[in-house]
Amino acid sequence: MRANMLPTEDFERDPSAFTDRVTSDGRYGRVAEPGRYRLVVSRACPWAHRVVMVRRIMGLEEAISLAVVDPLQEVIDGEPHWVFSEGNGDRDGKDPVLGIHALREAYLARDPHYTGGVSVPALVDVATGELVSNDYDMLSVDLATEWGDLAREGAPSLYPELLREEIDTVSAWIHRDLNHGVYRAGFAPDQEVYEDAVSNVFSRLDYLERRLAGHRYLVSDHITLADLRLWATLVRFDAVYHGHFKCNRRKLSEYPVLWAYARDLYQTPGFGDTTDLLHIREHYYYVHTGINPSRIVAVGPDPYGWEEPHYREALNGEPFRGDTPPDPVPENERVTDLEFQG
Known part of the structure; x- marks a missing residue:
């Protein structure tokens, strides 16, 4: 992720320069x-x-x-x-x-x-x-x-071979319409590009609202890389993409199914305990001077909403499906308490 990108042309992400495996x-x-x-x-x-x-x-x-x-x-x-x-x-x-x-x-x-x-x-x-x-x-x-x-004993398979084609397919349209789409909207150089990007963002969110109504996770009955790729955008949506990037047709919290799905994952080890909403807001609002020259950092939304019950357990599926959750976060890697993230 680079910063301070100016809205001078339709947003394109730089390809990775170094790709050693x-x-x-x-x-x-x-x-x-x-x-x-x-x-x-x-x-x-x-x-x-x-x-x-x-x-x-x-x-x-x-x-x-x-x-x-x-x-x-x-x-x-x-x-x-x-x-x-x-x-x-x-x-x-x-x-x-x-x-x-x-x-x-x-x-x-x-x-x-x-x-x-x-x-x-x-x-x-x-x-x-x-x-x-x-x-x-x-x-x-x-x-x-x-x-x-x-890896730890009991680590799950996040990219199982039998599901890789579906994970890659789902991830591709998540990237195009959401992961990348919110940036196209936020850094749009003109009204036409902005409206096209926002239309794609919310068409995809509408589709996901329907898709996840009867399924706890995106691809299987357990979490996969597809869920991680989607959730990284969802957790930032109301905090920065809704206001800062003008993706304001609706909030994530106004999608009953998606909001419950996002809370379900937030409360799953590996998701919320690696999230720092204060860092997110400070970076986007302070660094992107091309679209926020005042550098005023928004104070909301209330982070405690992420801890509300989600009731997704009623659907078929478990996050680690037979495997085990990770141990608590190491002391030196713990993120800021929610009390200080709001």
């Missing part, structure tokens, strides 16, 4: 091994959030360490950058493991001539300090499928 057998040159890699994320970013959720659900906290950048960013050489501050790094504003202040240092360690964008999530090789990958989709898939020997 880390696998159990090292068939692409890098082997999954404990302590070798560090995952750098922003808790504001939906693309990074899905990777954090996979890491947590699979129980990979000890295998892959986590670094969280400051949500407000810092202008370096005229461009906003993801950086570590005293609150997210050491007293010198550096990551205590990688020893860097700005994430771009890992990009430049990989390619000293790199001039492209710097985005999260970023998997960094601790031994060399070099960026390995900023491919959020493949990072999610590989953490779900290639780190099995290092």
Whole structure:
């Protein structure tokens, strides 16, 4: 996720610049091994959030360490950058493991001539300090499928082979109409592009309202990567996309089925306990000066709504279906209490 994108043309997301894969057998040159890699994320970013959720659900906290950048960013050489501050790094504003202040240092360690964008999530090789990958989709898939020997006992199958075609199909239209669609609306350069994007966003939400009325989860009777990819957008919808990105035909909380589905997942380990609504609001409203030049950060909505009963247990399905939920979040990775997120 990059920031401060100006509404000058129809929004297009930059392709991932570095796409090395880390696998159990090292068939692409890098082997999954404990302590070798560090995952750098922003808790504001939906693309990074899905990777954090996979890491947590699979129980990979000890295998892959986590670094969280400051949500407000810092202008370096005229461009906003993801950086570590005293609150997210050491007293010198550096990551205590990688020893860097700005994430771009890992990009430049990989390619000293790199001039492209710097985005999260970023998997960094601790031994060399070099960026390995900023491919959020493949990072999610590989953490779900290639780190099995290092995953916790009882970890679920988030990307089972028999369901991969359906998961990929569902994920494709979720990406087009929702994950990407809200950004098309928020950074639309003109009324026509904006209205087209908003129409697609709400047509897809209307469809999901019907689809999930009789099914607890998107693809199967347990959570899969499709649910994580959708939920990363849903949890941000009322907080930032509804107002900040002008996706204001309806709120998520005005969709009875979708709102219950979203609360169900929020209350499932790996979802709500990796979500920081304060980071989300601060980043979007403060950094996107092209659409919010005042940098006034919205105070709502009330975060305690996420803890209301959802009653989705009546539907067929269980989040981990025979497997077990992850252990409590490690002390050093706990997010801000809801009391301070509202």
